[in-house]
Every structure is written in structure tokens, then in C-alpha cells.
Amino acid sequence: MITLGKALNHGLRRALEDDPKVVIMGEDVGKLGGVFRITDGLQKDFGENRVIDTPLAEAGIIGTAVGLAIRGYRPVCEIQFDGFVFPAYNQIVAQVAKMHYRSQGKVRLPIVIRIPFGGGIGAVEHHSESPEAYFAHTPGLKVVSCSNPADAYSMIQQAIASDDPVIFFEPKRRYWEKGEVDLSSALPAATPLHSARIVRPGTAATLLAYGPMVRVALDAASAAAEDGRELEVIDLRSLSPIDYPVIFESVRRTGRAVVVHEAPGNVGLGAEIAARITEECFYSLEAPVLRVTGYDIPYPAARVEEEYLPDLDRVLDAVDRSFGW
Amino acid sequence: MAKGESVAGTDIPAGGFVQLLTPDGERFDSVTTADGTTYSVDFTDEEYRELYRDLVTVRRLDTEAVALQRQGELGIWASLLGQEAAQVGSGRALRPQDMAFPTYREHGVLYTRGIDPIMPFGLFRGVDQGGWDPNEFRFNQYTIVIGSQTLHATGYAMGVTMDGKTGSADGEAVIAYFGDGATSQGEVNEAFVWSGVFNAPIVFFCQNNQYAISEPLERQTRVPLYQRAGGYGFPGIRVDGNDVLASYAVTRQALDNARTGQGPTLIEAYTYRMGAHTSSDDPTRYRIASEVEAWKAKDPISRLRAFLTKQKIVKKDFFAQVDDEATTKALDLRERVLAMPDPQPVTLFDHVYPNGSPELDRQRAVFTEYQASFEGSGH
């Protein structure tokens, strides 16, 4: 059993071992090992040319990663916190996302941008945000999020191996949760990067979650089972593209869907997923697709964040409402 | 050409800095830099004692905050330990009409503006995100994302010029605080460009505390930071940030240059972050004990204390008295922090827009009803 953070560390280590072109860059990733210790020990073992402490400039981190990628490297960039990605936003959406398209496929940017995201750690502002929709909205970017140590280990390696630019959202409040990870497993045997997965089968309704909210959805499903209601939980894993066939198959069976995410609901991923389910599973729906999300407000102060974050009760409240239709 | 090349003092960094008080408490009457500017201070005995009181108080309050964080009463605390002189010196140099844009560590500057030191604790306790009116206190809210506030300060300073409030001795000036790490941000460089182009009445006060979390200065620059100013067309000067007198003198001069229409100045206050970046940081991972010990010898408080003692500016029990006063203030602060109420959950929805939003009103109503649906909710 190792933590999710440690699993990422092992995955990054293996990527560095497997491909000499892989470089890690970011603020405090070297000697300190990252503010969450995700890159702990990597600079010591792979050197300062492979694990690079950068100046404090996110636009610089991503912009130089583009150049490194053109030169044949596979940069793995760490954005220290979700709320710090915005200086790099221009580079990501205007440059990284479009390079392959406008070069007619001649330029590949196999860049991974790791972003610890989400709240629940009692932090000050700009340290608890969920900006995934901005990136999922941008054609040319792949967006994924792991929810457990085993996925963290395989998905980070898959993201690095992919020639697509991948925004890799890490559920920072789950960094210390533990799970079994087979560190010897071969990457090709892992679930494909952009596949969703049913993490708890059920019949009554489908809960759709990703990243930190998968744990919440699973807890909700456990509580619901005590009331005799078996909820199916799907870990989306990939946010762009979304693995819709798995979702549709599930919703056609259960007839009900609840999407859970921390990000505000307005124009969030839940909205897109609800729309697609409605389009594809209309005849199967017993109730409208419901969303349990953050409210449409800036991420609030730490002492009230638990009122803001979707939790077990809010998820089950939505399930109840679904059954009330 | 940048200032600060020619200095007096001891134990100075390559390139020198302006120092008026050595770590041993030796006082220089004045320092003249290569460009001919002379820096000095002319304090009364009482003013010296006040400076000392400020330094001790802001350190004591900071110590209390660190303890509160360890006891789970603050989510985080960004300690100013070691940087008291840079903050008190520059803060005391501000005139009442001047405007300050802090980053998130300027508790000492805040204190010198006469503001109740509890004001930023809401942010660190997590009961609010600031919540004060910058114009009321002439002190902007803390900015967490490093460097962003330098552009805000520049824009504010451009407004001062547009309002015709520069060009005289009673004009307004603006000071923007940031750290060595922030100098790498594009936004800080844009702030330099803007303020140079628009000759904004602004002082960029960079507390170079040698570390951006774990990254040493060498990860941000290959030249002394103050020398960057030349490339943007305004002067830069380095000051001993552990010397409250020099910090005061240099800042005062730069602010007066700004208010009289002579444009921006970059001040690099050379200092050291004695503590961790924040309470959960572990600096032993990236810096060695001897380095910390060396900086302890340059402590900003002990050098002023030595000076006051040597000059016989204070009575015998002065230092104990100051300590007691500071402790009283710290314990009072502690009690008031512990008494800070958690916000009512429904206030989540307040202040998102000046004009409100019907959709938010709906969400607030749903939220209120939902909250009331639980046992023990009082409904």
C-alpha cells in the first residue's frame, strides 16, 4: 500500500528511467521534491538536467517546455497549485493546444502539465481551485485526472508516453490516501488513459465523478447501499475526451445519472456530460441528469469550504431528488 | 546606472548595499552612493525607541501567529521572521497619503501603517479572504499569487499621475512589495515596463529573502536584482534589509522621488527568511544550518538594541518593558484570533457581484433550505 503521491513519484521515476528525453520542470520540484513531495528524490537520482527547478514563472515553464518539445524532449511540467496556472494559460491554450493543428501534424508537443487541483485542504485562496473545464473546453488538449494510487502510477506514465499534450489533474486532498499499486506492472496492461471505469457496480443510479470526488461518490454509494439502494460509480479518469460509451451503457441500465464535481456548475463538465447523456439516453432517463457541484462563487475561505464542496450528503440528496421524479 | 555600488558597512554582498547600522550596532552618519545620492537618517531618541518597539512587536506578533498555526488555529502563516527591519523601515518611510500594495508577508508594513494587526488574520485563519477596503487603510489586500500586485500598484500609480497628485513634496507615492521569486514572473517585468514608460510614481520594494520556498536566488537571477531596473529605464538600489535605518532612508528617498514626479525606483532589500516559507515547510531540506547561523548574527533587532545600548538612548528597563508590551499585544491578539467566528455558511453567496445575480439568489435559497433540512440545524 502506498499513497497516491508516492505512486505518482514512482510513476515519474519510471518515466525518467524509461526515456532519457523525459524532463521534469517546475517550481521547487528539485531539491525540495515539490511542495507535495511528488518529485521527492528525483533530482538527486537523475540530476539537475532532468529535474529542473525553474524560475518562478508559469508562463516560462510552459513556454520553454514547448521549445524543449520541439527539440525532441518530453517535458513534464508541474504547476505548483491550480490557482497558479493562469499566467501559463496563454501558453497552454494559445500555443500548446494549437501547435499540432497549425503545423498540419508536423509538430508534436508531448508535454504533460501536472496540476494539483481541488479543495478540501483548508488552504488560502488560489490553492483549492478546479480549473479543468477551461482546458477541457480547449480543442487540442487532453485532460485527465486520477483518483487512486494505482491509476496515478499508470496514468502519469501513459500521459508522458502520449504524444498528445496532456493536462494531468492530481487530486491534492487525496495525495495521502493509500492503495495497492503493482509497481512492476507493464504499462500496456494498464487501462487505457482515456477510458472511464466503473469502480462500483450498481443498478439504481449512476454517479459520475473524477479526481477527488470519486472517493466522495464511493462513500455515498456505501451509505446508499445501507438504505438498499445500489449506486453505480464511474470514475471518468479522462475529462477530454470523455469515455461516453461507458457512461451511456450505465445510464441506460440505471435510468438515472448524477454528475459530481468540485468546480462551479455553471458551464462545467457536468453540464456537458448531462447534455450528452440527454442526447444519447433520452428514452432511458427516469429523471433529468442532476449535478452536484461547487456553487457559482469564487472558492471560499477555508472555514466554510466544506459547505461549498460536494459531500456525501449532497450527493445522496441529489440521488433522492432523482428518485423523486 | 544603478545605485548601491559604493557603500560602507561590513559583511556586504558582492555589489554592495546601503547600510547605516552594522550588525554590531555601529552607526554610519550617512552613505553616499556612486550616483552622488547621500542617505542618512535624523531620528530623535524617541523615534529610535519607537523603531525598536515596532521591530520587537511585529516579531512577537509573528511568533504568536506561528504558535497559533501549530495549534491548529490558523490554516497557514507566512512568517516575517528576519525581515522585520525591511518592513518596519520601509513602512515607516511611507507618508500618510502614500499607498502600499503588499504581497502576503507584509505584516510589519501593515503594523507601521497603524492598522490593527488582526486585520490579515481572517485570511490565514480561513474565515475570510481579506475583506478590507484598500483605500480606507491605504494598504491593499494581500495578494497570494506572487507578483500580480505589482501591476495593480503600477496602475494605481498611473492614476495618481492622472489625478495630478505628483510633482510636489506633498504628492502621493505608491509602494509595491514583492519577493525575489516574484521577479521572475512576467507580470512583474510588465509592471517594470509600464511604470518606466508612464513614469509612474511608484517604488518597487523587493524583499530579497534569498529563497522562493526552496529555490535559492540563483534560480531567479544572474545579476543582483536591483540592477534589473536599469534595463527598464529607472534606478535600482540595494539596501541592507536587516538595517532598519538604511531601509527607512532609502525608501524615504525613493518615495519622495516618486511623489515629486521623478518616476519609479526599484529597491532590493537584502535580507533573509529566517523561518520556513510557511508553517509546514521544512527548510532543512534545502539549506544548511550554518547559513542560518550566519544570518542570525545579522539580526535586525539585536543590532538596533546594541546601538540603543551603546548610545545610551534607553533606560535600563526599556528592553524588558518593550518585551512585556509586545507580549501583552500578542496575547490580546491571540484571544481575539481565537474569538474570530466562523462565517455563516450562507455568506458564501455574498459579494460575488456588486449587482448580484438571480441565479446566485436561487442557489442561495436552495442552499439555505438544504442546510435547514438537517437535524440540529435549528429549524
Place this chain on the structure above:
Amino acid sequence: MSRIKEFNLPDLGEGLTEGEILAWLVKVGDTIELNQPIVEVETAKAAVEIPAKWGGVVTRIFHEAGAVCEVGQPIIAIDTDPTAPPVPGPSSPDSSASPASPASSASAASSEEAGAGLIGGPAPGGRTAVLVGYGPRTTSAKRRPRVGTGNENGHAPVAPAPTPVVPAPAPVVSTPAPVSPEPVVAAPVVVGGRAGAVLAKPPVRKLARDLGVDLTGVDGTGPLGSVTRDDVRRAAAPVVPASGPEALDLGSRERRIPVKGVRKLTAQNMVASAFTAPHVTEFLTVDVTRSMKTLAKLKAGREFADVRISPLLLVAKAVLLAAARHPMVNSTWSGETGEIVVKDYVNLGIAAATDRGLIVPNIKDAGRLGLRELAEALNTLVQVAKSGKTPPADMTGGTLSITNVGVFGIDSGTPILPPGESAILAFGAIRPMPWVHKGRIRPRQVTTLGLSFDHRIIDGELGSRFLRDIGTFLEDPSTAILSWT
């Protein structure tokens, strides 16, 4: 307020439930300062020094060094105002340091992880230290009890309201249940929807709920076999074919009758049916004299002494027996799935005139009823229909229907199929008519049968055979039974 304060062993994080007192750094009687280290506690991870939460004089130490102490137990009492006169009275436990139930403990412990207060290490309140905040904590996997029964949409909650529970500590989950790393193979799914589940658009589900129709019993005629509004309405209130105009005359002599309720449904059903299923109607005039005699005999017998029976009973029996010989007539056209659903049961619909309009309640699985049971069912059905109390379930799921226009003195008609059904028989009036019987013209009891059927399913030959068999039975029930069964 009491000035003696007890300090409880805090949960130092990571799911710790107890700690060993390694050494006391203070003793009873000592004057201590706020934040002064008072005790070293060995947790599962590290030795941690705990700073005093208050200054004062130590009045009591609850556990000696070496003792293992549970989180939440008081370990030290401090008189925070030792100069004041002694105040007897209860001590006030330190609520802020009180450790929450073990379930609130955070994440994971590991021998290789950070020490107290450092990133990844334990933080106050059962959290995990992070650089920038209080740190994450694991929340309970239990539902909070709700009050009342409503929710914001006014729907009654489906789940039973959780009973208030004594706040016992939630089960300790120091590490979350592992998430299955392998995909769970989903149950195979039939094309077009859930196995055994009903496909329907949400507004159709709403309609069904409003009309009390159980969708699982409704055959869908919509896309992918989904249930349509018409299917639901048909299930709610099947109707007979004919309906005369109610609004007559001109100008002020016109009456306007709101089209609603049963009448509206009837209209919609009839339109839907008439323009969906290609109708063919065939007629057969038969001599039912023997049936009438049989009926009389039955009435005279003990078996039916207390049951009212009519020619309709024998017509019903004829339809049921003939349908058994021609199962295809008892079927539904499901165009979108490209299927004909043939049923091996007959829910026999009988059109009935009621104050609300014409409805077609049906007798479930009528083919399995004996004659007497069928008679009773017919009587009940008619009586209930006239009283207006036909339950919705009786109006859904019909498969084959009879409309007894004869009771109105009508010879026959061309009935419109109830939607979803493939055949309906109009049973005309029985009259004495001149009839060629055994080579001579005799007055005989004669009626005309009119059979409408869905020509997509039932071709002319099948329809004719079915109608012919009904006629054969009514001409000579005894012989038919003997030869068919």
C-alpha cells in the same frame, strides 16, 4: 467560567487513536507558559512535543510516562489563573483540542513519511499538514440525519428518513477502501435499453405517473420500442371506436363541450390508431339460434343459477377459442423494432359506455377462465365500468377487444382498433330474421359480426379464418367445442 482547563490528547493526525506518553516535561505545581512544550508523546509515527495551549500552573497530570492514552482523554489540567482564589467546580474540557472521533482522522501513515507539522505529516485536528493550509481531512462516510420529509422540489424522499442515531463514533476508516483498479465488467445489455426496463421519454413517464399507469405493463410503439404518450393513454383508457359528435347546430344553438378527460383520450387514441394501423373490416352474418338455446340451457342449469349471463358471454368465449386457434390475431405491431409481438395470453377488452365516455376495460388472461368465471368477470367489469370506478390497471394492457354495439340495436359497424391491438369484434343486435335453415326459410335468431383488424399483421385469409371460426362457434357452440378441443 472555570479557570482550570483540561487539555485532551489531540489526534495528531493520520488516524491515530492513541499515543504513549514518553515523558512529561512539566510536573504538578509547575508554572508553565503558553506554548511551552509540556509532554512528549509517541505516536505510531514519531515522537511529538505538544505545546501548552494555556499558560498557568499544572494542577494535575492524568497519565504517567509510559501510559498509553486514548485520543480525546485529558492528559493535563492547568489552572490558568492561579492567583485567583480557588474555585471548586467542574473543569472545562478543551473543546478545540478535542479530537474528533477516530473516523475524522486523515489519510495514511507511512514509516517513510514526514514528521508532525511537516508536509504530509500530522497536523492539528486530524489533518495532514500541507504547505498552504489546514490540510486535508477525511470526512465521515455516514449520512447526516435530515429532518422532515420534503426537499426543495417537493418530492417526498424515496429513502426512509434516517433514524437519528446516538452520535457513536463512525467506524474507523484509516485508509480508504481500495478502489478497484480493474474495470468491473458490466452486465450485458440488450440493445436499446435496460434489460426488462421500459424506454420512455421523460414527459411520457410523467404522464404515466399522472394517469397511474405502470409503464412496465405497457407495450411501447415508439422509437426503439419506447412507450409513447399514446401508449400510456391507451393503457389508461382504451376506448371503443364510435363516438358521435356532441356539438350540433348553428350559432347560439351550438353547445361547446370541453374536450378533456376520457373523451379527449378517446379522440387521440382513435386518431392515432386510425392513421397508424391500416384497418380492414369484414362482416359475417350468422344464425345464433343454437347459441341462444345453449344460453337458455345454461341459465336453467344449477351452474349458472346465480349468474347473469348474456349472449356476450358466448361471443367472448367464441373470440377466445378462435384466438387460440389463430394466435397471430392477438398481437401487437412494433414497427420501430421491426417486430410483431405475439401474445400467448388474451387480455379481453370489452367496450363499455359510461358517463365519462366510452372505455374499454379488459379481463386479464381471459383465455384461462372457465365459462362461469368468464361470466362473473364480464358482469363485474361492466358494473364497475358503469359506476365509473374502473381502476387504471383494468384499462391497460388489452390485447383483443369486443364492442357490443348490439345493445344499442345496431346491426354492425366498422370498429377502430384500440391502439396496440390487432383485432376488434363488433357484435351486432340479435334479431329474428328470415333465414335459410335446412333448405327452408325459417325465422332464426341472426346477428352480424364485424371484425376490424390490422392489415399489417393480419392478412385477409387469417382475418377471414378467425371471423369464420367465431361464427362457427356461435352457430353451434357444442359442436365447435367438441371438434376444437
